[in-house]
Amino acid sequence: MRIGITCPYTWDVPGGVQAHVRDLSAHLIGLGHDVSVLTPVDDPDEAHLPPYVLSAGRAVPVPYNGSVARLVFGPLSLTRTRRWLREGEFDVLHVHEPTVPSVSMLACFAASGPMVATFHTATARSRALQVFGTALQPALEKISARIAVSAAARRVVVEHLGADAVLIPNGVDVARFAGAQPLPGRSAAPTVVFLGRIDEGRKGLAVLLEALPELVRLVPGVRLLVAGPGNADDVREAVPRSLRDRVELLGLVSDADKSSVFASGQVYCAPNTHGESFGIVLVEAMATGTPVVASDLEAFRRVLDEGRAGVLVPVRDPGALAAALGALLCDPPRQARLAASAREVVRAYDWASVTRQVLDVYETVADTAPPAGHVEVDPELDTLAALLEKGDGTDDDAGRLVSTLRRWLADRPRLADRTRSPEAWTDRS
């Protein structure tokens, strides 16, 4: 099957959607499918890109939905998207996050034929949908199949687009995590692992740090291993001086080292306060075999099978968190039991199973050859695209927009000529 996938966020910036697109593509290619990914790329040297990734141009940082999103949207990106669709001859087009103003949205406008969309965000309000909802509707209406990665994301789709979505979870490479070794040189002291941005409030590191004194009272030898980017000094200041040597800050860890970080602890702690749609990190820790203690958020409750595959604690409650962590650290048989049930749960999230489910969707929308056909360039945008495609060397969206506008203004006198001599109508068509 020839599959075209669009990723709205910059490829070389780490992120959940990018990782999802990368892993899904790799598994589809592993099954023998032809995959091409169109995505914004920042690094002008494209040699480091995997062979299946095509750059849609540099992204522009835009404040969006409370954080800075790096997006591409404009004439040059549209031109590239159309060319990619034309040359790709895809059997199915899979757009990720089509409501984010970037390549996925452009592809929705520019394509017709069998289209699948995956919705990742659980943010109840999408700025783009609020402002441009009506204008986006016709593009979103072309999508033949909608996938949501979590129950929360699915609810957003139903509320905003008035249509149901099939639930297919995020995938995890279970085998890669299952065989993980601890980081070299680790002591055998009971260790709690935290992974996530240390300065992002909703990841809840502050709650865990607040629980630390009580936890030390319960488990005197306990250590805290913190992995994730952010300002380390702020974290140190939040810990009483006497306990600072208990906290080890690893900074940003690579994807490859993530599994070793989990394997270096007896317990993985996810004290998140809100705003989690899925909990992929929990699944990764569970795949490693590290028992999880997590906030009782809806997404986490689902992943932890209502508490059967991990411990749920009240949100923002340092006392309860310390008690739960302490009890679990002192109970190795319970750790083993939780790890065993977690391993069962995690199988449903293995990429092998997730890829199969995504392929089921592809084949359902693309199998019926005559009515569905191939993915094609939507002729509706031809006029607009022809106006924008007259290249003049500028290679960013803003420059292209300005030059198009300038050309259009320069063409104004000629419009007057045409009304006088009808022959002139044909000279530029």
Add this chain to the structure above:
Amino acid sequence: MLGLLVLAVVYVTWTAGRLDRLHARVDAAWAALDAQLVRRAAAARAVAATLPPGPVAETLDAAARAALEAGAEGREACENDLSRALRAALPLPPDSAELGELETATTRVGLARSFHNAAVGDTRAIRLRRIPRALRLAGHRALPQFFEIDTAMAQ
């Protein structure tokens, strides 16, 4: 005045085009659903043939045949009967090629039904608006209907 007229013409042609696409999507979604329903019924007959002779196998085979032969009118009812007959036949003998095909087909029927009904919902939402309805922008095409069947297959 002229501007308003131009706007109205643009709106009408654009909405008509939009409805055209939506109907094409419904057609494609129905073709997919139809194909998967036929596949499921055929798989159900193959599974029925592997069951020990008895009332369960006979009911399943009869329901599958009825589903294959049903016209547009009785299709929903026949497919629902087949879902029920399949559930009654549980647990099926495990790990046969026939059962694998039946499971795939059942999953696909569920997906195809959901995609079809989403397409129908999107189309109806536009068609039932006041202006498209008054101007008959959908032409002679019948209002697409939801296909409601129960595809749950508890294992």
